[in-house]
Amino acid sequence: MLLQIKNLKVGYGNIEVVRGVDLNIDKGECVGLIGESGCGKTTVGLSITKLIPERRGITSGEILFEDRDILKLNPEELRNIRSKKISYVFQEPFSSLNPVFTIYEQIKESLEEKDNSDSQIAEILKSVGLEKIIGRKNVYPHELSGGMQQRAMIGMAVASKPSLVVLDEPTTALDVTIQRQILELIMELKNKMNLSILFISHDLRIVFSIADKIGIMYAGKIVEYGLKEKIISNPGHPYTMGLMDSIPSFEHRKKLFNAIGGKAPLFSDLPIGCKFYPRCKFRIDKCLEKEPELENVSSGHVSRCIRIKDMHYGVIKNK
Amino acid sequence: MELLKISNLYKTFKKHKVSAVDGASFSIFKGEVLGLVGESGCGKTTLAKLILRLIDADKGSIFYKDKDLLKISHSDMRKTRKSLQIIFQDPYASLDPRMRIGEVIEEVYDIHKDVTGREKKNKAIELLETVGLGETYLQRLSSELSGGERQRVGIARALATDPEFIICDEPVSSLDISIQAQILNLLIDLQKRKNLTYLFISHDLGVIGSICDRVIVMQSGKFVESGSCETIFRNPKHEYTKSLLESALLS
Ligand SMILES: Nc1ncnc2c1ncn2[C@@H]1O[C@H](COP(=O)(O)OP(=O)(O)OP(=O)(O)O)[C@@H](O)[C@H]1O
Ligand SMILES: Nc1ncnc2c1ncn2[C@@H]1O[C@H](COP(=O)(O)OP(=O)(O)O)[C@@H](O)[C@H]1O
Ligand code: SF4
Ligand SMILES: [Mg+2]
Ligand SMILES: [Mg+2]
Numbered sequence: 001m002l003l004q005i006k007n008l009k010v011g012y013g014n015i016e017v018v019r020g021v022d023l024n025i026d027k028g029e030c031v032g033l034i035g036e037s038g039c040g041k042t043t044v045g046l047s048i049t050k051l052i053p054e055r056r057g058i059t060s061g062e063i064l065f066e067d068r069d070i071l072k073l074n075p076e077e078l079r080n081i082r083s084k085k086i087s088y089v090f091q092e093p094f095s096s097l098n099p100v101f102t103i104y105e106q107i108k109e110s111l112e113e114k115d116n117s118d119s120q121i122a123e124i125l126k127s128v129g130l131e132k133i134i135g136r137k138n139v140y141p142h143e144l145s146g147g148m149q150q151r152a153m154i155g156m157a158v159a160s161k162p163s164l165v166v167l168d169e170p171t172t173a174l175d176v177t178i179q180r181q182i183l184e185l186i187m188e189l190k191n192k193m194n195l196s197i198l199f200i201s202h203d204l205r206i207v208f209s210i211a212d213k214i215g216i217m218y219a220g221k222i223v224e225y226g227l228k229e230k231i232i233s234n235p236g237h238p239y240t241m242g243l244m245d246s247i248p249s250f251e252h253r254k255k256l257f258n259a260i261g262g263k264a265p266l267f268s269d270l271p272i273g274c275k276f277y278p279r280c281k282f283r284i285d286k287c288l289e290k291e292p293e294l295e296n297v298s299s300g301h302v303s304r305c306i307r308i309k310d311m312h313y314g315v316i317k318n319k
Numbered sequence: 320m321e322l323l324k325i326s327n328l329y330k331t332f333k334k335h336k337v338s339a340v341d342g343a344s345f346s347i348f349k350g351e352v353l354g355l356v357g358e359s360g361c362g363k364t365t366l367a368k369l370i371l372r373l374i375d376a377d378k379g380s381i382f383y384k385d386k387d388l389l390k391i392s393h394s395d396m397r398k399t400r401k402s403l404q405i406i407f408q409d410p411y412a413s414l415d416p417r418m419r420i421g422e423v424i425e426e427v428y429d430i431h432k433d434v435t436g437r438e439k440k441n442k443a444i445e446l447l448e449t450v451g452l453g454e455t456y457l458q459r460l461s462s463e464l465s466g467g468e469r470q471r472v473g474i475a476r477a478l479a480t481d482p483e484f485i486i487c488d489e490p491v492s493s494l495d496i497s498i499q500a501q502i503l504n505l506l507i508d509l510q511k512r513k514n515l516t517y518l519f520i521s522h523d524l525g526v527i528g529s530i531c532d533r534v535i536v537m538q539s540g541k542f543v544e545s546g547s548c549e550t551i552f553r554n555p556k557h558e559y560t561k562s563l564l565e566s567a568l569l570s
């Protein structure tokens with residue numbers, strides 16, 4: 001296992017927003033993390049290399065990367081991991097690129113070996129489909145379109161030949177056709193470099209198209225986890241079912257969506273028991289007794305819902 | 320019945336020499352939901368603004384009932400605008416963060432000057448209820464609302480003048496998928512209940528396919544294909560439409 005996150009808890013100020021997350025990523029595997037805005041996805045991603053403000057910050061857990069706990073590394077070792085082993089791509093390419101340096105300068109900065117940098121940079125630009133700017137050393141970020149900027153970001157992220165890349169909503173700001181191209185690029189690099197990927201997004205459609213395994217996050221915890229195929233064919237949590245019913249498509253023409261009502265709870269005011277209770281169509285009083293644990297739905301597919309077995313055995317009608 | 324008939328509409332932004340809308344002709348029928356799809360920058364928002372005369376067209380005509388909107392006087396246009404409304408993409412940018420929601424809605428009546436005092440407040444409450452928010456939101460600041468709530472306020476504001484035609488310019492693109500479904504439900508429900516006519520702009524073919532009757536596909540200022548949703552989705556003719564459909568991840 002390349003990365004094992006165990007019982008991660010993270011807070012900002014006096015509010016805990018990641019409330020005990022476990023997540024594993026194997027070599028060459030793409031794990032998708034889905035959940036609505038504010039549920040804690042980015043915080044999980046940032047925690048992997050301890051990029052969380054110190055005040056409160058990470059209060060519990062282990063982050064085993066290549067069998068060493070990142071949370072126990074000294075600053076020098078941590079810097080080494082951040083610059084060589086684990087890299088990030090964020091939603092807004094423009095705000096992540098430095099506007100006052102050229103694309104060439106920025107890619108050079110992330111190279112592992114600075115010798116022969118021009119030919120290395122050319123190689124990288126080619127691999128992310130930016131042949132057009134090979135040799136054009138005076139190109140600045142603002143001269144590129146959003147899609148090209150994101151390609152440059154991905155180029156920088158893979159320049160140091162990392163083993164893990166965290167992609168946090170990398171295509172959310174882009175339009176569909178460009179989105180598709182970027183996803184294809186990511187898949188291609190993943191296969192070529194045997195990269196491991198944590199792919200964060202609120203858009204199920206995108207995660208379904210790219211991930212091998214999927215974690216669904218709600219209010220700071222994983223509520224369902226498993227192989228993509230299992231989740232798609234047999235969603236194991238009412239929240240996941242609601243998200244799937246919310247996907248707009250031609251097939252659902254002109255019908256009202258079976259949408260999830262209400263909105264996610266505030267971390268400062270979490271409901272007792274199951275955190276999804278206020279919005280859940282299947283809730284019963286027993287759901288209020290305590291927050292459900294993750295339990296097996298089938299092998300390698302877990303869910304945090306006390307009624308899921310009843311649903312799957314047809315005791316409850318799945319409307 | 321043809322509600323709007325647009326013929327040979329052109330708009331070039333001189334400074335950058337961009338032909339944002341390059342000869343658009345189409346009709347919108349009463350009670351239909353017409354989709355407008357195309358990638359970023361192809362001219363969708365420009366077309367929307369031209370129809371409402373928020374920017375001036377270079378040439379062409381826009382007939383609403385029997386009036387050419389490009390020829391009528393400004394005061395006539397102001398009256399007509401009550402029937403033609405728009406909901407914008409970005410619920411953050413389109414509401415002033417310092418204003419209370421009550422004010423945001425009542426402001427519409429100040430512009431159109433036909434509702435007074437107490438009546439304004441009652442109307443605002445009624446509208447907030449229509450969009451699923453309710454009276455408690457009157458005093459809230461728009462900066463305190465979530466994206467979905469803001470979009471509901473945007474919809475309430477568009478409904479305030481009792482329009483018959485609404486342009487929805489990417490009304491759900493910036494929202495999470497679960498909230499997106501709630502807003503689409505609201506828009507579909509309102510359309511049926513009030514027999515509204517929508518021009519629905521999106522680059523998301525999933526969204527277009529789920530709510531539109533007909534679709535126009537636009538590329539670099541030009542219409543490349545149009546037809547019923549069935550035809551465009553099942554049997555696209557143009558290469559560009561095909562590539563959009565392939566990108567759409569309609570899995
Ligand atoms: N006020 C303006 N001045 C100059 N150029 C403009 C102006 N408004 C739009 N444009 C240009 O006109 C073209 C069409 O823009 P428009 O906003 O209509 O696109 P859109 O299809 O709505 O895109 P998006 O999906 O990103 O909203 C673009 O090339 C844009 O840069
Ligand atoms: N730097 C920060 N300081 C305080 N609160 C934060 C900070 N970053 C995120 N939060 C809060 O933590 C929660 C989880 O945020 P985040 O991890 O960004 O969620 P997501 O990526 O799923 O949208 C949210 O309630 C958010 O407002
Ligand atoms: S535990 Fe109860 S409230 Fe929670 S998701 Fe399951 S059925 Fe719904
Ligand atoms: Mg985030
Ligand atoms: Mg636009």
